[in-house]
Amino acid sequence: KIPTEQWAQIAEKVGGPLQYKKIPVPKPGPADVLINIKYSGVCHTDLHALNGDWPLDVKLPLVGGHEGAGIVVARGELVTDDIAKIGEAVGVKWLNDSCLSCTFCQQADEPLCLKAKLSGYTVDGSFQQFCVASARHVSHIPEGVPLDEIAPVLCAGITVYKGLKESGARPGQTVAIVGAGGGLGALAQQYAKAMGLHTIAIDTGDDKKKLCEEMGSKVFIDFAKSSDIIKDVKAATKDGLGPHAVLLVAVSEKPFQQAAEYVRPRGTVVVIGLPAKAYIRAPVFESVVKMIRIQASYVGNRQDGEEALDFFARGLIKVPFKTVDLKDLPKVFDLMHQGQIAGRYVLKIPD
Ligand code: 8ID
Ligand code: ZN
CATH class of the missing domain: 3.90.180.10 (Medium-chain alcohol dehydrogenases, catalytic domain)
Structure with missing residues (x-):
């Protein structure tokens, strides 16, 4: 047979x-x-x-x-x-x-x-x-x-579910999903929603904006249109202090060098996306005085x-x-x- x-x-x-x-x-x-x-x-x-x-x-x-x-x-x-x-x-x-x-x-x-x-x-x-x-x-x-x-x-599902758990974000808190319009990003919004989290979706283009709204994100930030992504992400949280967690699922290096600047004090940046030859970057002073955590997550x-x-x-x-x-x-x-x-x-x- x-x-x-x-x-x-x-x-x-x-x-x-x-x-x-x-x-x-x-x-x-x-x-x-x-x-x-x-x-x-x-x-x-x-x-x-x-x-x-x-x-x-x-x-x-x-x-x-x-x-x-x-x-x-x-x-x-x-x-x-x-x-x-x-x-x-x-x-x-x-x-x-x-x-x-x-x-x-x-x-x-x-x-x-x-x-x-x-x-x-x-x-x-x-x-x-x-x-x-x-x-x-x-x-x-x-x-x-x-x-x-x-x-x-x-x-995609298993990876973002694990990443959200690794982030330590709790129900009621906010997670920014960077690369939200892609495969991992779309599912990250669904799992985050199911876990009782608010989501801020970051990606580009009208198709992905529409998708992110369908996935349950009330805020979409178009990284190609934003002139100050750090300001915009912080402003998307109620108290302006930034999201409790950031899930990096993009396939370009830039956001891996920005997330530490908009994550909330005591917040966690979860590194998941794997752009070629990329490095993570975080300012030492702000990272220390905000006590942020950078956590990688693998499937x-x-x-x-x-x-x-x-x-x-x-x-x-x-x-x-x-x-x-x-x-x-x-x-x-x-x-x-x-x-x-x-x-x-x-x-x-x-x-
Ligand atoms: O275990 C792991 N860590 C794991 C598991 C599975 C996949 C890691 N990955 C990795 C993949 O190898 C890949 O590098 O996660 C990354 C995302 O996979 P994907 O979701 O399958 O890719 P996609 O569907 O192409 O989505 C990527 C999105 O990133 C956006 C794009 O517009 C696209 O929607 N994006 C880019 I490129 N630059 C961006 C930026 N600066 C951005 N979004 C926000 N800001
Ligand atoms: Zn995969």
Whole structure:
């Protein structure tokens, strides 16, 4: 029943081009499952991977993708767990596998595992019909949840949910979302709202402004139109002291060098976006006398994943997405490169 060949988007070298072609169906290792991918979100990380933006080598040739929702069709001989049974809906995340026995894994910091395997980066990901992932790392997709809409939750959702928790922001407080019109940003507003937070959305253009209003932000600041972003962000809070937390999910360096100046005293700047060759910058004097915190956040552990999916299953999260076919991935990357995607694109993987 499982074919020997399948359709995939594959890059032979860094920078591409992508080739849409048939490749062999992979075999799951002893502790893995084989997943028939139905839908996959396209994260900006996939474009960073293709472009070789980061100081970490990608596997080549590479099948990208790490927001894959599908059905388990085969299991390795060591998979005896109740999770990831044949026929079950599961999600392939960025964290494809980790050792589960190092000091980080033992403390549920699986993303920090030095042996972690990364979907669509160090191992082939979800831009193919059949994908391999560790049975212990796939997310369990609750019954009745649509596989297209849940796909973006598997990276964007989990990551911003974790980032909001790391920020320490409490219900009733305010968080600024920088890059609010993109995939992570849109979901960050939804999770923040569900957690009882006010949001200030920062991005550019009318499409993204409209999206952010739909996502529940009462304030939208257009970074391309603002002549003083620091003043404008502070002014968007009731007492003018700035937001309690800032979630940086943009793909340009500038906001990573501004956030420390508008975050509230005792507030937290959460670094999530990964623009190429970028540095974070903060003025020492103001940082000290405001006692601010700069906290980086990297995807989430398995429990964060289950919780992020549960928020969705409870009807608290609306995912703004458009669907195109797997073969159209290059068009999605073009739009992404131009900064023209409001929300997320989800690929329909052929049956
Ligand atoms: O675990 C992690 N830390 C993690 C997980 C997943 C993704 C990190 N990421 C990283 C991605 O690799 C990428 O660098 O988060 C970043 C955002 O991913 P995305 O949401 O998938 O990207 P997008 O949909 O292209 O959205 C980016 C938005 O940033 C805006 C753009 O207009 C776009 O809407 N933006 C830019 I570029 N410059 C901005 C600025 N100065 C800005 N928004 C506000 N101010
Ligand atoms: Zn991602």
